[in-house]
Each structure stands twice: as structure tokens, then as C-alpha cells.
Amino acid sequence: MKRMKGVSVPHLKSTADSAPTYMTDLDIAIYPMTQHIGAPATPVRQKGDTVCVGTLLAKGTGTVSSPIYSGVSGTVEKIEEVLLSSGNYVPAVFIKPDGAMTPDPGLAPVQLTDTKSFVEAVRESGVVGLGGAGFPTGVKLDVGDPCRIQEIVINGAECEPYITSDTRTMLDRSQDILEGIHLLQKYLGAKKIIIGVEKNKPQCIRAMKQIAGSGGGVVVKELPSIYPQGAEKVLIYHTTGKVVPEGGLPIDVGVIVLNCTTLATIARYIRTGMPLVDKCVTVDGSAVANPQNVIVPIGATLQAVFDFCGGFKSQPGKVLYGGPMMGVSVPDLHMPVLKQTNALLALDVRDAAPVDATNCIRCGRCTNICPIGLAPVSIAVAYGSGSMEALQKVHANLCMECGCCSYVCPAKRPLVQQNKLAKAALAAWHKQKSKK
Amino acid sequence: MDQKLQITVSPHIRSSITTGGIMLDVVIALLPALAAAVWLFGARALYITAICVLACVLSELIFQLITKRTPSIGDLSAVVTGMLLAFNLPVSILEWQAIVGSVVAIVIVKQLFGGIGCNFANPAITARIVLLLSFSQSMTYWTKPAGFSSGDLISSATPLALAAQGTEKLPPLFDLAIGKHAGCMGETCALALLIGGVYLLIRRVITWHTPVAFIGTVFLISFFAGDFSLETALYQILSGGLMLGAFFMATDYATSPPTGWGKLLFGIGCGVITVAIRLWGTYPEGVSFAILIMNILTPYITKLCARKVFGAVRAEKVQKT
Ligand code: SF4
Ligand code: SF4
Numbered sequence: 001m002k003r004m005k006g007v008s009v010p011h012l013k014s015t016a017d018s019a020p021t022y023m024t025d026l027d028i029a030i031y032p033m034t035q036h037i038g039a040p041a042t043p044v045r046q047k048g049d050t051v052c053v054g055t056l057l058a059k060g061t062g063t064v065s066s067p068i069y070s071g072v073s074g075t076v077e078k079i080e081e082v083l084l085s086s087g088n089y090v091p092a093v094f095i096k097p098d099g100a101m102t103p104d105p106g107l108a109p110v111q112l113t114d115t116k117s118f119v120e121a122v123r124e125s126g127v128v129g130l131g132g133a134g135f136p137t138g139v140k141l142d143v144g145d146p147c148r149i150q151e152i153v154i155n156g157a158e159c160e161p162y163i164t165s166d167t168r169t170m171l172d173r174s175q176d177i178l179e180g181i182h183l184l185q186k187y188l189g190a191k192k193i194i195i196g197v198e199k200n201k202p203q204c205i206r207a208m209k210q211i212a213g214s215g216g217g218v219v220v221k222e223l224p225s226i227y228p229q230g231a232e233k234v235l236i237y238h239t240t241g242k243v244v245p246e247g248g249l250p251i252d253v254g255v256i257v258l259n260c261t262t263l264a265t266i267a268r269y270i271r272t273g274m275p276l277v278d279k280c281v282t283v284d285g286s287a288v289a290n291p292q293n294v295i296v297p298i299g300a301t302l303q304a305v306f307d308f309c310g311g312f313k314s315q316p317g318k319v320l321y322g323g324p325m326m327g328v329s330v331p332d333l334h335m336p337v338l339k340q341t342n343a344l345l346a347l348d349v350r351d352a353a354p355v356d357a358t359n360c361i362r363c364g365r366c367t368n369i370c371p372i373g374l375a376p377v378s379i380a381v382a383y384g385s386g387s388m389e390a391l392q393k394v395h396a397n398l399c400m401e402c403g404c405c406s407y408v409c410p411a412k413r414p415l416v417q418q419n420k421l422a423k424a425a426l427a428a429w430h431k432q433k434s435k436k
Numbered sequence: 437m438d439q440k441l442q443i444t445v446s447p448h449i450r451s452s453i454t455t456g457g458i459m460l461d462v463v464i465a466l467l468p469a470l471a472a473a474v475w476l477f478g479a480r481a482l483y484i485t486a487i488c489v490l491a492c493v494l495s496e497l498i499f500q501l502i503t504k505r506t507p508s509i510g511d512l513s514a515v516v517t518g519m520l521l522a523f524n525l526p527v528s529i530l531e532w533q534a535i536v537g538s539v540v541a542i543v544i545v546k547q548l549f550g551g552i553g554c555n556f557a558n559p560a561i562t563a564r565i566v567l568l569l570s571f572s573q574s575m576t577y578w579t580k581p582a583g584f585s586s587g588d589l590i591s592s593a594t595p596l597a598l599a600a601q602g603t604e605k606l607p608p609l610f611d612l613a614i615g616k617h618a619g620c621m622g623e624t625c626a627l628a629l630l631i632g633g634v635y636l637l638i639r640r641v642i643t644w645h646t647p648v649a650f651i652g653t654v655f656l657i658s659f660f661a662g663d664f665s666l667e668t669a670l671y672q673i674l675s676g677g678l679m680l681g682a683f684f685m686a687t688d689y690a691t692s693p694p695t696g697w698g699k700l701l702f703g704i705g706c707g708v709i710t711v712a713i714r715l716w717g718t719y720p721e722g723v724s725f726a727i728l729i730m731n732i733l734t735p736y737i738t739k740l741c742a743r744k745v746f747g748a749v750r751a752e753k754v755q756k757t
Contacts, residue, residue, distance in 0.1 A: 004746065009449070161449065233747065246749040319441050324448040331443055351449075352442050358508065361455055361553040364694025373743040375694070395745045403447030410453045411553075417445040 004234050004371045006226040007404045009325065011200055012161040012284070020168055020280050020293035023308045024101050029072045029299030030336040031057055032082055032092040036128040037135045038064030043093055049076045052104040053297075054274050057093050060123065066136040066339075067126045071277040071297030072097040085321060085328045085335065092336075095299065107273035115146050118187035125269035126276040126339070130262045133232075134340040137262055141188065143251050150254035152190045153239050154181075154263060156197040156204060157223055157230035160323025163343040165280040168293050169261040170197070170204040176264035178211040181218055183270060184263075188256075193218045194239045195260070200225040227325060228402040232257050234371050246398060261342070276339060283309045285345035287316035296337050303333035305344055317352025320345040325403040355412040366405035366415055372398050376405045376415040383422040388429040396422040455552070459512035461639045465632035466519050466684070472615050472625035476581035477527040481621045484527060484534055489518030491538035499547045513552050517541050520560035523622020523680055524724070525567070528579050533571050537563040557731040558688045561681075561724050568724075578618035594618045595675045596714060596721055609667065612674040623677035633683030642687040645699035646706075650682040653707025661715060678710065681723035691731040698741035705730045705737075 033040040041058035045051060052073040060067045074097040082092040110121045123138025143149060154177070158166040170177065184190040195208045199222050212218040221239045223229040233244050235257060242253040250257055265276050279298055284291040289310030296305055302319065306312065320327035321341055337344070360377060367375040374395060382390035391397075399419040406415045473481035492514040500507045521537055541563035549555045568575045578594050595607055595617050607617045615625030623629070636642045655669045662668030672678070677685075682703070686692060692702050706726045713722025730737075 007451070237746075243747045245747050246745075248747075317440075317442055318444070318448060320448060324446075326446050327448060328446070329441065329443045329448065331441060333441075345448075347448065354442065354444065355450055358455055358511065359551050359553045361458075361513075361689050362694070363458070363689040365453075367694045367743065368696075370743075371746070373745045373748075375742060377694075378742075395748050398745060398748065401446070406447050407449065408451050408453065410455045410458055412450055412454070414445060416447065420445065 003224065003226075004237055005369050005373075005404075006228055006234070006371050006402075007369055007407055008225070009159075009161050009227045009407065011225070013164050013167070013200075015162070015282050015284055015291050015293050016164040016167050016201070016203075018164070018168075018292045019172065020165075020295045022295045023297070023300065023305065025099065025308075026072055026097045026297060026300050026304055028077070028301065029070070029074070029095040029097055029297060030082060030092050030301065030334075031068050031070070031095070031299050032084055032090050032336065032338070033058055033068065034084065034088070034090045035068060035134065035298075035339040036066040037133070038062070038066070038139070040090055041065060041068050043079055043091065045076045045093060047076050047078055050074070051076065051095060052102045054104040054107050054277055057095075060136075064136060064139050066128050066138070067124060067275075068093075068339075069126050069275045069277050070095060071299045073100050073102040074098045082335075083331070085330050101297075103274070109273050110270045112183075112187065112270065115187050115189075118183065121270060122266055124275070125266055127262055127265050127269070128276075128339050130259050130265065130279070130340055130342065134338075137258065137266065140256065140258075143256070146188045148251060148254060149188055149190060149256055151192045151194060151240050151256075152184055152188070153235060153255060153257045154193065154195040154260050155230055155235055155257055156195055156201075156208060156260045157235060158201070159198055159225075159227045159230040160325050160327075160343070161227075162284045162345055163282045163323050165282045165293060165342045166260050167201055167204055168280050169264050170201075170207050173264045174207045174211050176267045177208075177260055178214065179271065180258075180263035180267035181211070181215075183267060184258075185215075185217065191217060195220045196223050196229070196235050196239045197221070198223045198225050198229050227404065228371060228400075231371065231400055231402055233400065246395070279337060279339070279341055281305065281337060281341055282343040283345075284343065285316075285320075285347045286351045287312045287314050287346040287348040289313040296341075298339055298341075299336050301334055301336055302330065302344055305337060306333065306346060312346060314348040316346040317349035318347045320347070325407065326401060357413045358411045360409075360411050360413055363410060365408045365410065366413075369404050369408050371402060371404065372400065374399055374405075374419075376413075376419060379422050380413075380415075380418055383418060383425070388426060391422055391426045397426050399423060455511045455513070458641050459516050461636065461641045462516045462684070463512060463519065465635045465639075465641075466516070466523070466622075468628035468631045469523060469622050469625060469680070470519070472628035473523070473527075473621040476615050476624060477579065477621050481522075481527050484525060484529060484531075484621065485519060485522040487531055487534050488522035488525075488538050489515050491535045492518035492521070492542050495539045495542045496547065499543050500551075503547075505551070508552065511552065514542060517546070517559045519622075520680075520684060521563050524560060524564040524620050524677065526575065526578055526619075527621040528577050529567075529574055533567060533574060537567045540566050553690045555690055556734070557728055558685050558691050561685055561727050561731075564724050565728060581616055581618070581624070594721070595671070609670055609674065612671065617675070619675070620677060620680075623680040626674045626679045629679035629683060633679070636683065636687075642683070643696065643699060645696050646687045646692060646703040647682040649700045649703025650686055650706045650710075651678060653704045654678060654711055657708065657711040661711070672711070672714070676710075676714070676721045677723040681706070681710075681727055685723075686727050686730070691734055693734055693738040693741055695738075695741050695743055698737045701737050701741060702730050702734065705733065 541559035709726035
């Protein structure tokens, strides 16, 4: 089997041995109604309501959506629009914490009877793709006939530099993962479960092999330490050998991918009734005083999390949600930790210094490195020409924005930026065409 | 806290490879050949190289200043062009002719097409050919290396010209490998060029595809066309500008295909044309012409050898869904 290409990025996973500490002291918790792909959730609380940890704040709207729960106990201060890193304003529930972190007394273990009730429970758990994508997991598992599922791939690749929150899940919560596996076997009839872990995490491979050894149908697959192993298409190919076709979903080839933290959170919900309310977040980067893993209540502001980690030891030039390859830079630190936040990075001014792009020297590095086999140079030409047919021909839509091409480019061209624009233009064109 | 946080699109880290770094590696890789040229042809080799480099850098700077573009001489690509051009000239070339060559390479072939990366043909090669056609006399006035005969530089025929004439007195293979024969000043010492080429491979500035395909093709065809004589084949790959061309000119990024298969095809094409010109053409040396012709074919090869897109569905199908 031919390996998909990628780049060797620096691992920088210095926090891998940092068992997470709990952060409980918050001044304010903010819950934007969009923390997932799909329709925004609808708030069910009003100003002045008291809430506990695990109390429903907003329910999912329509099929593709996800409910949102409070990560703190306290009172609803206001519901107000906030700016998200996507550039959109969305309503958000603000909660003034009382500091007690009282769990909601109504929480109870979830009773499961069949596949339907399991999928429903996953929906209700508020869990979304915790690896960063944010697609509601309940929607993903709702595949109609569970017989379509041939393999379930558990993503423990964690290929981005710095991030070790999934590493900690695999080390500290392997029992949750095992419980999750049993649920998948029982309610989705999963015959084959493959846990994919990058080779640079031998402790995780050991932990996963241990749980795989305790029952049949589970294998651990060691993946090469080449970014991006965690990207869905790459992961599926390297664990099952299957190719997800253009425009198709993994389930079209009988595969479902779940992040390991996603699975552990689902298991905890079924066992205790505690929905998704907190996240293990890797706080790192050259500007952070004490890089570490922290279990943060969702809703905490970035400022609070960085303060918890000793603040900044140097002036941050750029702050990111997620890793340095695909993470999103934020305009200010009042933004909250979201469901899919797995890392917060603060790069100091030097590391964040903007790079100037120069002429493309047509060295072909981008083309040769792209995991998907795209040619960013050709996408640039097609996008420049304005012809959507040409953009479709070079498959600009297939770019997964992994960042490998920009990373290797000696001329420091903003290739991912260009590809994003090209994808957006192409998507708009397809939409318009289908309307006609 | 001061809220001046940068907002940029991912990725937020970049590799340490830069255009200038790549060009610096090429310059380093050319140094053994430069040393060899000085050893073989005397200090004038260094002098001509300096003139070409200076002329290339200055013409790039002046052109960019006049056209109000951002000067990019810091990326060292003009230095590389100047060195390569000098290596492709006989040591006896007149200064002004070397300068004309440099201006042609930088202004006409490179900058008028938009600068680095936008040229369709290799600047140094095109300039060499322009000079060859305009000043054929001084461009083919070959001098024997100083270490070969004692004293003054004297006129001599290149080994390929000797071979084409069917002369018996070919220099021995060893002399050929270390460059003790007439020719352009940077192309004669195959050994020094090979060292530079290996350096480029180790530094991953180039891949093996082009040089192996190019040299291999020349070797194989010469072997079969030369009545299975190993000596003829070795003779062909060690003489002329083959090593210089295969490692330094045919691997030029902008004018060769990006993918491995493309590079192989490109190299094979260069090899076939080189041998064809050497054996059956009127010019005894075919490397420059071969590379130029393949430069022109590069866009087609690039298309032909594009990578397979993972999971791609053909365009008609996508539109249906
Ligand atoms: S890596 Fe950069 S310089 Fe090289 S071909 Fe791609 S865009 Fe051009
Ligand atoms: S073109 Fe897209 S998929 Fe390919 S390397 Fe660049 S960002 Fe990744």
C-alpha cells in the first residue's frame, strides 16, 4: 500500500507528560450558540435563571445541530451576541459562576435499549467532533441501518504539533475509551474497531493495546509520524486501505471515524449522565509561562485559561484555537473555550512575525507534498483565471486545508489561504448551478 | 494586555526552507567546479565568473528599480545564473560578451517574463545559445587547460569535437573526469560537478530523477550506438556539459516538471536529444540545445505527469451529484 504524503513537522509535544489539572475558578462563562457544524442551538434559559454543571442551556435546532450544556454553576447574566473567530456574530449565553461547581441534581445514568436510543443519547450528550471539526457526533452515527458500518476508526493520531489533549485522554481515560468501544459494539454492531495512533506516542500505543487485548474485534494501528495522519481521509486510508471518494462521506465506504476524546466523553455521558461540559485543553506556545494540560469548563475565556497557566512570559503576537497547522487565530482573549477546542496556543511576537511571500519559484514542493495529490500551483492559475470549470478540473474542492503546502513552500506563499478562497468560490458556483 | 493579536490564515508555522537558502545551496554546490576551473584555466576563470555574477546581479537590480518592482537580488538567484552562465563560457571569452550574455539571461529570459519562477527557459542556457549563435567564433575558441600544457593558453579542440572528427588522439578517460581537456570553463571537471550534484541531492534541493534519467539515457544510447563499448559510453557522459547540465541546469525548478515521473521523462528527453545532436547533428555538443528544447516541452510533460488526485471523481460525475 502506498503511503499518503505529508510533512515532518516538529512535534513540540512537551506537555505530553503533564497530567491535566482542573480549572474551576471562573469570572464569567460564555456559551455561543454555534459550537458545531449545523444550525445554531436555541437558548432555553433566561436572564436570572440559576444553572448547575450539566444543565441544558440550549437545545439543538433541527437535524444537524447539537445541544449546549453549562460547564459551571451560577446564574444567567445575559444573552448577547458575540463575535466568533469565524467572523460571525452569534447569540451567546453568559453565566456568572457561583464558584461552587455544583452538578445538576437531575443528572442520571442513561438507559439504553437499542441502536436508536444510543444514537439519540449521543445527540443529547452535546458531543461534537472533538478533534476540531465540530460535526455533531449524533448526526454522524445516525446512518440509518447500522449494518452499513463495517469499520469504526478511533482517531488517536493527534498529528498537530504541541497538542497532547488526546494523548492525555488515551493515557488517563483509557477505561472510558474501552467502555465506549463496548457501546459501539453493542449498539452499532461494530465488528471491527481500529484505533489509529501515531508512532511518536509509544505510551498511548501501549495503553490502547492493553484495552484492545481485553476483548475481540479491536486492533491498534501504528501510524507513521507524518503530518497529517489525523485528517479523516488519510486516517481512513492508512487504517483500512479505503479511499473516500470525492464528495462522499466515510460511511459511503462503510467507515465511521470517531476521535478518542469524543468516544470517551460519550461513554462518560452514558455512565453518569454528565454531558459534554469540559475539555482537556493543551495550553502551550512560546508566550505561555507554564505550558500544561488543563481541564477547562467549556465557556471559560481564553484570558482566564492563560491566567491559570501563569499568564504570559512574553508578549503574545498570535493566539490560536487549535494547533499551528490548522488552528484559527483569534482577535482577542475574551473569546471562550468551545466544545471543539483542544488546544490554546500563544505564540510570542517573534514566532508570530508575519512572513512575506515572494515569487513562486515553481519548485514543485507543494505539489509533491500534498496528501491528496493536488497541485496548489495549478489551483493558483485556475483561481487567477476566474474559470470555475478550471478550478473543478484541478479539484480545488478536495483541499482539506491541512497546511502542508504552505508549510513547505520556500517562497512562503499563502497557499492554504488561496485554496480556501478557491473552494469558497467553487462551492458558490456549484450552488448557483444547482439552483438553475 | 495590548490587544494587537495577529489574524492570519493557517498554517502558523513554516518550514525553514527559503528561496534564498536553496539558492545558497546551489552556489555552494558550484564552488568545487569553480575551484576546478581556476585550477585548470587559471585566475581568469574566477575573473570571468565574477564579471558574470556582478553583471547578472546588477542587471536584475537595475531592471527591478526601473520597473518599480521589489528588488529580489537577496534571493541569490541572479548569483546562481551568473555562475552557471560563466561556467558555460570558454575562458577566453571577451568581457563585454560575458556581460551581454548576463544581460540577456537576466533581463530578457528572466525578468521580462515576470522574474524568478516565471521564465519558461533556463536563463543561463538560453544566454549561452544566444552567445553561441552571435559570437560563434569566440564561443568556440577553446583553450586547453593551463595544467595541460605549460605556459600560455593555447587553442584546442574539445574532446567531443575530436571524437566527431574521428581523431585518434582523445584525452584519456581519467583526464576527462578531472577536467583536463578543452571546453567551457565550468563544465570540464566532471568530478567537481558530481560532488556538487551529490551535495544538492543530500540537501534535497534536487531529486535524483532528472540527473539519473539524463545521464543514464546518454550512457545507454552511447553504449548501444557505440558498438557496446564501455569506453565510448563513459566518454560521452564525462565530456561536454553533461554533468553541469544534468545536475545544475536540467534541474532548474521553473523550467522542468515538478513530479518524479515528469522529471524522469524530462531527463530521458534531454538525454535522447543530446545524443542525437552529438552523433548526428552539426554541433558537437548538444546538452544546451537538448535542455532548451525540453524546457519548451515542460508544460506538456507537467500536464501528462500530474499526480493522481486521491479519491477524485471525474468532472462529469461530480456535476451530476
Ligand atoms: S512550494 Fe511554493 S515556490 Fe514551490 S512550487 Fe509551490 S508555491 Fe511555488
Ligand atoms: S492543497 Fe490542501 S490538502 Fe493539499 S497540502 Fe495544501 S492544504 Fe493540504
